[in-house]
Amino acid sequence: MRRNGTLILCYHRVVEGVEDPFYLCVSPGNFAAHLEEISRAREPSALADISAPSRRPRVVVTLDDGYRDNLTNALPIAESKGVPITVFVTSGVLRNHKGLWWDRLGTLLRSRPPNVREIDLPVGSRTVRLPLGSSGIRADLDSVRRYLLPLRVTEIEQALDVVAEQWQVGSAPPPDARTLNPEDLRQLAASDIVTIGAHTVDHVRLGDRSAREQQDAVTGSKGELERSIGQAVSHFAYPFGGRGDFDDRSVDAVRSAGFDTACTTLPGTARSGEDPYRLPRRLVMDWGRLRFRAQLQRWKLG
Numbered sequence: 001m002r003r004n005g006t007l008i009l010c011y012h013r014v015v016e017g018v019e020d021p022f023y024l025c026v027s028p029g030n031f032a033a034h035l036e037e038i039s040r041a042r043e044p045s046a047l048a049d050i051s052a053p054s055r056r057p058r059v060v061v062t063l064d065d066g067y068r069d070n071l072t073n074a075l076p077i078a079e080s081k082g083v084p085i086t087v088f089v090t091s092g093v094l095r096n097h098k099g100l101w102w103d104r105l106g107t108l109l110r111s112r113p114p115n116v117r118e119i120d121l122p123v124g125s126r127t128v129r130l131p132l133g134s135s136g137i138r139a140d141l142d143s144v145r146r147y148l149l150p151l152r153v154t155e156i157e158q159a160l161d162v163v164a165e166q167w168q169v170g171s172a173p174p175p176d177a178r179t180l181n182p183e184d185l186r187q188l189a190a191s192d193i194v195t196i197g198a199h200t201v202d203h204v205r206l207g208d209r210s211a212r213e214q215q216d217a218v219t220g221s222k223g224e225l226e227r228s229i230g231q232a233v234s235h236f237a238y239p240f241g242g243r244g245d246f247d248d249r250s251v252d253a254v255r256s257a258g259f260d261t262a263c264t265t266l267p268g269t270a271r272s273g274e275d276p277y278r279l280p281r282r283l284v285m286d287w288g289r290l291r292f293r294a295q296l297q298r299w300k301l302g
């Protein structure tokens with residue numbers, strides 16, 4: 001890694017005109033502009049290359065979670081611009097057709113019957129009652145998500161099932177939030193510019209779980225993805241990726257599972273001597289070209 005650092009960017013979805021309460025979406029037009037800006041002045045790179053010398057500052061493009069639009073929208077753009085991408089896949093999406101839990105939560109809260117002004121949320125052995133509807137859907141999503149986040153994903157799914165049943169509404173994510181199926185993943189992995197990385201089995205918040213559960217979530221995702229694509233999976237990203245979302249036990253689990261690197265969402269650029277299991281990343285929003293260019297400058301590159 002060169003002295004002025006490698007910038008690793010974190011995207012999630014490349015899609016236009018959809019509900020985006022968690023700010024995960026970048027439009028295809030903006031994504032294309034971002035990749036052009038990266039190619040213009042930087043060295044677009046795969047994660048495997050970040051330690052190799054480079055004349056220009058390296059930029060790595062990553063996409064988290066395993067949404068289907070990574071195949072249908074992001075890949076054609078990345079191929080046309082010649083920019084490598086790494087896709088961190090939550091391996092359970094390959095066989096879970098319910099969708100990712102925050103997308104289910106979004107559907108649920110948007111479907112709330114008008115006379116319902118609170119949610120009774122089963123959280124472990126108790127039920128938490130939260131008021132809804134006074135400050136808009138984003139505020140509702142934030143307050144409910146905060147209680148769900150530390151739970152096991154099976155418990156989160158159960159809580160959503162219980163509320164959907166109580167309200168007599170559906171909780172299926174919208175079609176635009178579809179995740180990759182095994183054939184989609186193989187198509188993605190077949191591209192020369194794509195690296196498939198792991199993101200646990202079910203997107204659990206690792207820092208809240210026991211060492212054993214963390215190991216299972218980390219090694220399980222590596223094995224599932226490798227079996228599915230028939231290639232080694234050597235890179236990992238911690239779900240959520242911020243302080244408290246993972247801990248030293250997570251880092252040990254990732255190292256002992258045989259991964260080469262692990263990405264966080266802690267801000268910064270990866271400098272020479274950086275711990276390869278705590279690589280910083282920058283979250284990218286749905287910025288237009290000029291805003292993205294300014295952001296690259298702000299991140300002190302080149």
Ligand SMILES: [Zn+2]
Nearest residue numbers: 064065239240
């Ligand atoms: Zn994620």
